[in-house]
Amino acid sequence: MxxxxxxxxxxxxxxxxxxxxxxxxxxxxxxxxxxxxxxxxxxxxxxxxxxxxxxxxxxxxxxxxxxxxxxxxxxxxxxxxxxxxxxxxxxxxxxxxxxxxxxxxxxxxxxxxxxxxxxxxxxxxxxxxxxxxxxxxKALALSVFLRSFCLLAQTAIGDTLVQDIQYSPDTHNLLVRLSDSYKRSFLETLKVNTENLPHIENTGKVKGLILTLKGEPGGQTQAFDFYSRYFAPWWDVAEDPVTGSAHTILSSYWSQQLGKKQMRAFQCSRRGGELNIALRPDGRVDVKxxxxxxxxxxxxx
Structure with missing residues (x-):
């Protein structure tokens, strides 16, 4: 065939x-x-x-x-x-x-x-x-995280300062927002330990890890509202270069944080990728x- x-x-x-x-x-x-x-x-x-x-x-x-x-x-x-x-x-x-x-x-x-x-x-x-x-x-809702997720985040990023942790029960993704004190270059070069994550979290509650950082809208020629990286060792994918589905979660989170319905995002993998996002009044997400x-x-x- x-x-x-x-x-x-x-x-x-x-x-x-x-x-x-x-x-x-x-x-x-x-x-x-x-x-x-x-x-x-x-x-x-x-x-x-x-x-x-x-x-x-x-x-x-x-x-x-x-x-x-x-x-x-x-x-x-x-x-x-x-x-x-x-x-x-x-x-x-x-x-x-x-x-x-x-x-x-x-x-x-x-x-x-x-x-x-x-x-x-x-x-x-x-x-x-x-x-x-x-x-x-729809833009996927986030809920209060479990304490066990803190250990998962710490295993992945060590002593990196964390500003917020949220969990998406619909997709089994854990969203970790890094401190606003960090710049894009920090997220791009951050070494993330993914090898041990499936051993620490093997209950099925978590299937993906999103690291995200507030953007610098006024400080770059190409301004972005937020940055991210995505890791899914539970699916045998150490790091995904650009993840459209993860942005259904990121769009919901950052829309609330920034008070915006239209945003520009950059996923900071080695290959890199740009996404334009718009949230509709009914909660659906447009990703361009x-x-x-x-x-x-x-x-x-």
């Missing part, structure tokens, strides 16, 4: 920056072991699998697709950057006609395999840039970013 396979860098307009994701186009469902083996072979933080839901349409004509995401270790319930990468492949490589119509969106239906049914809408807004809307996914296809090939299965 021959499957079209691509790699696209998401949340960047430049190749070799942002967050790379593999995108595999399917005519039919695969065996679960095959999904996982392909993700292992690609060895990226996520591999997305797109399947046409209408058998009469081709990839250039369809406006509705099934979408699944796999890390090298397991399937995950949501992945923003791999969704953006999937949209880039459909537009640039499949010439999907729906991206040329401003009034039409391409829908990714995510269902039983990811633990919940919802719709992700993606619409092209301008050259090399997409409008990524998590439709039906660029994507660039860097590889095209055929997978022999």
């Amino acid at each position: 021959k499957l079209p396979i691509f790699i696209a860098d998401a949340f960047t307009a430049r190749a070799f920056c942002g967050n790379p994701a593999a995108v595999c186009l399917l005519e039919n469902e695969l065996e679960n072991d095959t999904y996982q083996n392909i993700a292992k072979e690609m060895n990226l933080s996520e591999t997305a699998f797109i399947r046409r839901l209408s058998p009469t349409d081709n990839f250039a004509q369809s406006s509705c697709f099934g979408l699944r995401w796999f890390t090298p270790a397991s399937e995950v319930p949501l992945c923003g950057h791999a969704t953006l990468a999937s949209a880039a492949v459909l537009f640039y490589k499949m010439s999907n006609v729906n991206f040329f119509k401003q009034s039409v969106t391409v829908l990714f239906l995510v269902g039983r395999h990811s633990g919940g049914v919802y719709v992700i809408q993606v619409q092209k807004t301008m050259l090399h840039e997409y409008f990524l809307l998590f439709c039906g996914i 970013g660029a994507a660039t296809v860097v590889l095209e090939g055929t997978l022999m299965v």
